[in-house]
Amino acid sequence: MDDINGEESGNSFLQQKAALERRWQKILDDTTPFVQYRWIGTGVLLLLFILRILLAQGWYIITYALGIYLLNLFLAFLTPKFDPSVELDTQESEMEEGPSLPTKADEEFKPFIRRLPEFKFWYSATKATAIAIFCSFFSVFDIPVFWPILLIYFCILFAITMRRQIKHMIKYKYIPFDWGKKNYGPGSSRSR
Incomplete structure (x- = not known):
């Protein structure tokens, strides 16, 4: 029973x-x-977290971990789902085997597909920020560190990874944003 x-x-x-x-x-x-x-909303949540950290003068490890996580998410957002360097190596090996599809001027349209879609990027960033705010209310996570070293290390890490990402974007000629790109669709061509 x-x-x-x-x-x-x-x-x-x-x-x-x-x-x-x-x-x-x-x-x-x-x-x-x-x-x-x-x-x-995510920006407001992040500002609340920063305000909490500045007023409490602590929880720098949580801030650093959140920064590294957000940087990792941002890099995945900027990176194409299919790595062009791997595709080029595959195309070169296929060219040795026999004829292949054209790869230059009359190449077919390949849209930019992100490794991490915008919605998942937003959702993960929002969850991480909310978790960081939650963790900042517990003294067990307030590990004493010399925060300027963490800040300098994060800035160096950010600069190095973004420089590498920009070089990759230039080398393989892709732009992960829609700014300045032509729009083909209803309402995109206005006649005067």
């Missing part, structure tokens, strides 16, 4: 968990088209 009650309460818990997951997914789906507002 106790096993039946245990199964029912476990089953009820799983049903409630599934219902909560569906509600959360519905909320996420509803926020998808509002890119600018989502990022504004």
